[in-house]
Amino acid sequence: MTLATVTTRRRRNRQSFMSTPGGWLSISVLVLMVLTATLGPVIVPNPSGLGTDILQPPSAAHWFGTDDLGQDIFGQVVWGAQISMAVGVAASAIAIVIGTAMGLLGAYVKWLAPVVTTLTDVMLSLPMLPLMILVTALAGPSVTTLIVVIGVLSWAEVARLIRSHALVVASMPYIDGARVLGAGPIRIMLRELLPAVTPLIVVSVLLTAARAVISEAGLSFLGMGDPSSWSWGRILLNAQRSGVIATAWWQTLFPSLAILVLVLAATIAGIRYNDSRDPRTKGV
């Protein structure tokens, strides 16, 4: 295969990814979200203090209305985007590194395989939210705690996905060839297996980040978030605490929509990326 054919194939993949609404729309939404998270806090002031307009529905002055302290919900959602995105990206990076390492070790190192599969099954079957709550409560709620806790407890699905595909690759003749040529296990895992499962890692990054955003929202909603920074879960918690869930619909609707749109965009982008690489579904 020459370099030219490789690049055209890549371009074709990119084209088929962007050719459907699912592809370009989800990527546009993700880019918009990243821009909101990075530039938003520079433009929109951090909601703080007590305002005079208490529990106002959406208006020209307050696009998303105000809460029971008179703070602007739009500002809270914009500032919350920063935390949700940061936790989503960083936690998913941790989960991907651990999960990929576990998946490759479980697929190639024979004596480690039962340990890895058992550990993965245990992690998958335990109720993660109560465990995350316990660990976060003990470590003290902060953005760093959330990232580490969610990241370290979310690798199991990545490991299972990577392992099942690395197993197929590991039994291919070219891996035997590499071994005969004198490549050690570490070289084979990093230079032969890792490139073969890289497309799956791209999908995993998106899906794991989506799940991490949901986990962060859940923990913040239960009061385990960073008390000094805004997050979408915390806006919902504030509504719950001040007892306005049934009346101030704007305080729950907008952060809920933000979570839904971000998670959905990441999920659909992941699925589309997977489909655009699959010759059977390409261009569908």
Add this chain to the structure above:
Amino acid sequence: MLSYIAKKVFRAVLTIWIAVTVTFFLLRLLPADPTLLVIEGDMTPEMQESLRARFGLDKPLHIQYGLYLAQLVSGDLGVSFRQLAPVADIILARLPWTLLLAGSAFLVTLLVGIPLGVHAAVKRGKAVDKVVQFFGTTSNAIFVPSMAILLLVVLGANLALFPIGGSIDPDTRGVAAYLSLFHHLALPLFSLVLVQIGPYALTLRTNMLEVLGEDYIKSARARGLSQRRVVWRHALRNAILPALTLMGLQLGTLVGGAVLTETIFAYPGVGRLIYESVQQLDYPVLQGAFVMLAFTVVVANLLTDMIAMLLNPRIRT
């Protein structure tokens, strides 16, 4: 068959052991000294020591671990910092509500999700299929509290079809009590089912599509069996098995969802207890709740595996 059961039971015991061990070391190794929370600044050193002794924190780590395991086996989960009552009693009083909520959510999800998945597969590419696929992708992206709040506001507060909190009307007796129970259960249940059902239906759809292409399905059709019989008797039986394993693994997520939805609806289960304990930083209750929920999920998972075994002749023999 016996070796299959033995393997599954061993896996379950191992999972519970890992869960409690992780919990133990987390509690002891993380910087927060649990005694600092009950020990007040004006306590004398003797009082602090007696408190440490009462919670067993004056002994070496491996002895503490042994004592902890022995306590767990005898059903002792420690003492709540805030309520000064045994954690096991506090949780057991709440657990039936969570079991009722999560258990009925699991059943309803199966009863609705399976036909949805089957219909989508049979009508592949038709409108039903498109709706199921769209809904399957979307429902997983919904944050449980968002769904719960939506139902609470629309069906509970505005249309007043269902109560917006609590678990039962205390003044009712007999049949009316059961009706009240289901009436209160409805909204927390719907919010869990609507979020969970997507992945179930999608998995079953994928499995059905695979099975419907098999030769034995073609031969069943060729023998002149009705479409209904082929789909629901011959194909579903094989499509449901891999789905069942996945559903067992989803139980942990289901319990996590129950924790969130109970909080919104003030449903008196373990989830609401966790929310309350977080506000009061009651670590023993949080720890006990995790251990009890992990135990429940692992046992339920074991039951799912046993049902899969009964349905699958290849494992049974």
